Amino acid sequence: MSNIKKKLEKPQYGWYVKNLVFGFTFVGLIGIALIIISLYRIGVWQVILFLGGIILIIIFLWPGIGLAMMNIILDSKDEDITESFTAINENQNSKILDIGCGTGRTSLKVAKMLKNGGYLYGIDIYSKMAISGNDLETVQHNAELEGVAEKTSFKFGSATEIPFDDESFDIVNVSSVLHEIHEKGGQMKALNEIYRVLKPGGTAYIGEWNRYSFPLILYSGVFCIVFKPKQYWKKILEKSKLKLKEMENQGGYILFTVQKYKVSPVL
Ligand SMILES: C[S@@+](CC[C@H](N)C(=O)[O-])C[C@H]1O[C@@H](n2cnc3c(N)ncnc32)[C@H](O)[C@@H]1O
Known part of the structure; x- marks a missing residue:
């Protein structure tokens, strides 16, 4: 590898639990879809779809977005560890x-x-x-x-x-x-x-x-x-x-x- 290319290249530390982050976010987005569909229904189905959507958002979309944010923060800041060690x-x-x-x-x-x-x-x-x-x-x-x-x-x-x-x-x-x-x-x-x-x-x-x-x-x-x-x-x-x-x-x-x-x- 040329020296210039080496200087420009940044270390890749990867994302923690990347597959889960995408899996959780996908299921969480289904929750949002359920809430939208519930708006076009009436009666008991409206309640079931709405509550189902809320549950999927809390259980899956929350950690999906939360863990993605954590990884983005880790990638963007260079934490100083010298004080602790x-x-x-x-x-x-x-x-x-x-x-x-x-x-x-x-x-x-x-x-x-x-x-x-x-x-x-x-x-x-x-x-x-x-x-x-x-x-x-x-x-x-x-x-x-x-x-x-x-x-x-x-x-x-x-x-x-x-x-x-x-x-x-x-x-x-x-x-x-x-x-x-x-x-x-x-x-x-x-x-x-x-x-x-x-x-x-x-x-x-x-x-x-x-x-x-x-x-x-x-x-x-x-x-x-x-x-x-x-x-x-x-x-x-x-x-x-x-x-x-x-x-x-x-x-x-x-x-x-x-x-x-x-x-x-x-x-
Ligand atoms: C959350 S990551 C932390 C990685 C690293 N210490 C850091 O600070 O970025 C956990 C790491 O532990 C490794 N791991 C899990 N079980 C292990 C074991 N029994 N022995 C050695 N490594 C293990 C995983 O492969 C993974 O690389």
């Missing part, structure tokens, strides 16, 4: 693992913070349902376009079976991934894996949406039910071997900072 600010030569890196929207921002030999590894199962265009080639190409290809490396791997040795990383990041692990005990398995690959004293950042938050309800309507409440994540983290240090509310998205304590020598 204090462990990286303190140690810019860290070895970092980003679990569920997807197309690299968060990973590559983290990679940009690294200096002096810092390196980021990303793993994902690359689910196309989660993000459109989600694959290994996309994240590698985005890394090139963001100018961080030399300090990043990506491969296929699951949160519940992390393909790295014990105590390999100073920092682990997991942005909006744990809620996608549906197998029984899978989330705790992932937390155990994070504990395993972290060096003693290492920090993990775990970000999840809070079901009962205004921005999430605004974006996803009744489908906010797919996400867990903040208390659920707090409890599961407290049950794990990791130590909960901090919870930062970033507009409905909760960033949990946890740590693997250095084991004190037994006297």
Whole structure:
């Protein structure tokens, strides 16, 4: 690729749940059609069609438009994450693992913070349902376009079976991934894996949406039910071997900072 073309090309991070956004919007538009048809009917059919239309709009058009807006907002603003990831600010030569890196929207921002030999590894199962265009080639190409290809490396791997040795990383990041692990005990398995690959004293950042938050309800309507409440994540983290240090509310998205304590020598 010529240098000029490379300079003009922008990274493509894809849309979260793009297929659902279009599916929901389509069904929601049928709701509007039902309301219009109800205006030309009388009696019980008018009521049924009108109420049916309202229900389809609330259940489907709301999240269809809401999630589309969320994706448009994410694509248009370059959110600064440097304030939240204090462990990286303190140690810019860290070895970092980003679990569920997807197309690299968060990973590559983290990679940009690294200096002096810092390196980021990303793993994902690359689910196309989660993000459109989600694959290994996309994240590698985005890394090139963001100018961080030399300090990043990506491969296929699951949160519940992390393909790295014990105590390999100073920092682990997991942005909006744990809620996608549906197998029984899978989330705790992932937390155990994070504990395993972290060096003693290492920090993990775990970000999840809070079901009962205004921005999430605004974006996803009744489908906010797919996400867990903040208390659920707090409890599961407290049950794990990791130590909960901090919870930062970033507009409905909760960033949990946890740590693997250095084991004190037994006297
Ligand atoms: C909502 S996206 C978030 C992507 C990325 N962290 C970001 O901030 O843009 C969730 C990602 O988690 C990935 N994922 C889901 N289950 C996973 C698992 N068990 N192990 C690794 N990645 C997983 C999906 O493929 C998807 O890329």
